[in-house]
Amino acid sequence: MPSSKANIEFWDCNYNQQNVAKVPGASDTAYGFGDSQSASVSPGYGCMQIHNTAEKQTVIAYNHWSAGKACDLGIGNQPEGRKNSLDWTFSRSGAKLQSARLLVFVQVEE
Known part of the structure; x- marks a missing residue:
């Protein structure tokens, strides 16, 4: 979900x-908020990251789930x-x- 404000990286592969x-602003040489999937190994390392792209900030990261x-x-x-x-x-x-512990809360629109 790339945008100018946020980016979510969520996949089970490397x-x-x-x-x-x-x-915008992401690196091609360092891990950060512009990483790309390498789906040849799935499941692989795994990635769930939410980024504030505009500020170059990681909001939350949870990777390498199998570890x-x-x-x-x-x-x-x-x-x-x-x-x-x-x-x-x-x-x-x-x-x-x-x-x-990771808790995810969802507010449902009515």
Whole structure:
């Protein structure tokens, strides 16, 4: 869902840095908010990321689902200076948490 304000990356396969969707401001060489699917391996690494594209911010990221506690999990961007500071790809950040729970709330329009 590329747009000038938000981008959602949600797939079960591997992915790479190429910005094939031409998301404004995204990189072709670093993981972030313009990543593209690499569907040849499915299921693969897995990616669920919501980005505030206009501000170059990750709202939430949950990747590498099959890794259990070693998954990539984060709210906001990774700290500056990390390899993939715009998202949490390859961070294994879930291993640093004692526990985590993802709750999704949906408001239905009537």
